[in-house]
Amino acid sequence: MLTLHTADLLVTGAAAGAAPLAGGAVLVEGDRIARVGPYEELAARHPHARVRRWPGLLTPGLLVGSADELLERTYYPDDPYEVTELGAEPISGEALADLKLTEARWGHSARRGTQKLLARGVVAVAGRFTVPAVRTAVLRSGLTVVPPLGSEPAGASLDPFAPHESASAAYHGTLSAGGPARFAVFAVPDERALLAEGATTCVATVITGRLLHRRR
Incomplete structure (x- = not known):
């Protein structure tokens, strides 16, 4: 059609x-x-x-870099089930240790993360995924996975435009x-x-x- x-x-x-x-x-x-x-x-x-x-x-x-940091080292609380306890904002850094995350929970978080990326016009992610459940979630989302970028910007952002001075630099x-x-x-x-x-x-x-x- x-x-x-x-x-x-x-x-x-x-x-x-x-x-x-x-x-x-x-x-x-x-x-x-x-x-x-x-x-x-x-x-x-x-x-x-x-x-x-x-x-x-x-x-x-759009292409977003540092996707392994966004999806394997950032946890996205399940709304509405975890928001009361954890809040709605993504969790990263030392706070992750308190969550005692299993691979299954990382997979569920990655699915929520990929939805946030799709909602920002992202069609491809750059990074290397080492958690099998996260890798599966990314592949099932439809996003294309490409190798890490040669020079990743400091930190990671869900907004592909954040590290760039022109919109076209984020196009895939x-x-x-x-x-x-x-x-x-x-x-x-x-x-x-x-x-x-x-x-x-x-x-x-x-x-x-x-x-x-x-x-x-």
Whole structure:
């Protein structure tokens, strides 16, 4: 089935300095991108495609570094069951020793962590996972795992834009015909606003053509 994703502004990430396309669209067939271009043109060529209209900015999906620190050395309390006792904020550092975490609990935490990443437009994570339950949770989430980055920034952040001075530095891959259908949409008008407001503005995340996150 063909699905046409369109937003107010499309950034393909295909070339440095390439101008964003107002009213641009990505035509998805299965797990691949069939075409990229103006919405009106693609809609006219493929009148039977299902259309998903998104507000804001459509970009390549994001890559987050230090993912092993985010998912194997940070615990995400289960809401609502653990929040009363532990609070809602992620737990890391010395406080982890008091939790006496089992591998199973780490796996459950990692699943909650991957959901937070998907809700921020993340499609790929960089790191090496040594806890089997965490590795399984990451692979099942649909996220692509890549080797650690050459120079990881100090600390880890759920927001892929945090260590960067430009939004494009956080993009994973590009949007082009024949490439993987892997992108995100943010409720901001442009890349400058995206960098300023951060990845929590994400309204949708698509991986291998599947809508894995949609803001309600």
